[in-house]
Amino acid sequence: MAQLDIRQIPVLNDNYVYLVREPEQNAVGVVDPALVEPIMAEAERLGWAITHVINTHHHGDHTGGNLEIKKRTGCTIVGPGHDRDRIPGIDLEVNDGDTFKFGAAEADVFFVPGHTRGHIAYWFAGADALFCGDTLFSIGCGRVFEGTMDQMWSSLSRLRALPSETRVYCAHEYTQSNIQFAVSVDPNNLALRTREAEVKRKRERGEPTVPSRLGEELAANPFLRADQSDFQAALGMAGADPVAVFTKVRQRKDSF
Numbered sequence: 001m002a003q004l005d006i007r008q009i010p011v012l013n014d015n016y017v018y019l020v021r022e023p024e025q026n027a028v029g030v031v032d033p034a035l036v037e038p039i040m041a042e043a044e045r046l047g048w049a050i051t052h053v054i055n056t057h058h059h060g061d062h063t064g065g066n067l068e069i070k071k072r073t074g075c076t077i078v079g080p081g082h083d084r085d086r087i088p089g090i091d092l093e094v095n096d097g098d099t100f101k102f103g104a105a106e107a108d109v110f111f112v113p114g115h116t117r118g119h120i121a122y123w124f125a126g127a128d129a130l131f132c133g134d135t136l137f138s139i140g141c142g143r144v145f146e147g148t149m150d151q152m153w154s155s156l157s158r159l160r161a162l163p164s165e166t167r168v169y170c171a172h173e174y175t176q177s178n179i180q181f182a183v184s185v186d187p188n189n190l191a192l193r194t195r196e197a198e199v200k201r202k203r204e205r206g207e208p209t210v211p212s213r214l215g216e217e218l219a220a221n222p223f224l225r226a227d228q229s230d231f232q233a234a235l236g237m238a239g240a241d242p243v244a245v246f247t248k249v250r251q252r253k254d255s256f
């Protein structure tokens with residue numbers, strides 16, 4: 001199965017842009033280019049010629065570099081067909097259930113609305129890699145701006161069902177503040193406390209906390225635990241509808 005070489009580039013305050021290379025056919029993708037210069041500089045340093053921009057959603061901190069990178073490299077811009085009008089320079093529209101061929105690798109495309117109404121995620125099963133933009137974060141999830149709480153819970157539930165060894169390449173370094181919130185709603189969760197200590201150590205050393213493994217998220221991310229009885233009990237919502245629990249937790253986070 002095709003491997004991927006994945007490089008993480010921190011830009012702006014807390015965004016991660018990913019440079020992804022499929023070595024057999026030398027495809028090079030940029031996932032959610034917030035901007036241009038640091039991405040082009042890193043690609044040049046590596047000697048990688050960009051062939052694709054791969055977008056998860058339309059927000060400017062994910063598509064801001066699209067047009068200029070396309071102009072300089074002639075790359076193909078891949079993004080959600082549902083949102084074609086808001087993805088600058090889109091060439092290849094992908095939708096739920098599609099297989100996106102990237103060199104010798106391929107990604108399954110998932111439609112995951114909620115943060116925006118057209119958000120998608122890319123799962124490279126052969127590389128255990130999930131690029132989920134602003135849908136799932138480490139110990140958090142994106143704000144529900146355009147979709148409904150119901151949609152966001154469904155989207156997260158689909159991502160949650162992927163293999164537990166999957167690496168979650170989300171688009172922001174929000175883990176530490178997410179953990180502060182998570183501990184406030186799920187204080188007795190040992191997996192969360194363990195992750196809290198690990199993340200603290202990593203941030204003190206200036207290291208990224210992303211990607212995490214999906215299995216770690218299942219155990220410690222409150223937004224993936226809305227249907228779990230111990231978490232519902234901790235919130236005083238035992239037996240409640242998971243969407244109601246998710247909504248409560250998301251609203252609390254919004255005002256945390």
Ligand code: ZN
Pocket residue numbers: 057059062115134
């Ligand atoms: Zn966003």
Ligand code: FE
Pocket residue numbers: 059061062134171172
């Ligand atoms: Fe973002």
